Amino acid sequence: MEAEAAKYIGAGLVNIGLMGAALGVGNIWSTMISTVGRNPAAKSTVELYGWIGFAVTEAIGLFALVVAFITLFA
């Protein structure tokens, strides 16, 4: 297999890692929604942690994008 074709296949395969990021982000929001549902007064306390957790988890997904770029262009 030529290097060019292998690069494209590799870059596509990296996206399997996005599964983990999607599960993580969905988990955060589902927990936050059920927390606010059970105890609406806790909203202001957990809201901040929800956003921090979302950003950090989404970063893992973006690491997959970085690996894809490295595979394609280096």
Next chain:
Amino acid sequence: MASPIEQFEIKPIVPIHVGGVDISFTNSALYMVIAVVVATVFLTAAMSKRALIPGRLQSMAEMVFEFVAGMLRDNAGAGSQKYFPFIFTLFMFVLLGNLLGLTPYSFAYTSHIVVTAGLAVMVFIGVTIIGFVKHGAGYLRMFFPHGAPVITAPILVPIELVSYLSRPFSLSVRLAANMTVGHIMLKVIAGFVISLGVFGIVPFAGVVGVTFLEIGIACLQAYIFTVLSCIYLHDALHLH
């Protein structure tokens, strides 16, 4: 059709070459200067009238100050107040970098890994030095959490070490990747506006929506960068 990657090209505006080293004033440097000017003008103008009951502009400056001060106090604990100027500068620099990149025909300097890596490595080395200065060799105790059985040490210490050393990477890549992806997405959707003719109104609405999302992501990523720096500072000042 222009490629969406072209917007990240660094173009020299005033070429300066000193003895073979290229220190041109580039578009990235221009936007950094603009960010510093905007921050300075905003803060000085807002606080020029030192009213006890703040007007609208002074309230905005005080809210930003209170926000960063509260974040530092909550996350870095006692003894962290002397690092407030650095954390505030970091927050304003990253926030303005992200937001200025969303204005038309501009350049987001935080989308370049070299800029974010510079900031993240500065935070990492600073925090490590603070830890060693404050605790001496005892700072190495941070890699072995108190109360864990000694038998787990050969597994735990390498894991903790790797997790500590990965901090500058994750900090820098998170910010750069978020900004890069956002801008590429904007350019790709915007490219469809012209090519679809009359139906270009649909990608145009998409661009408007994505721009709102990007403004939210810009503020959120600046906050995340700063809050993680405060958490690392907390780890250095009070071991774990």
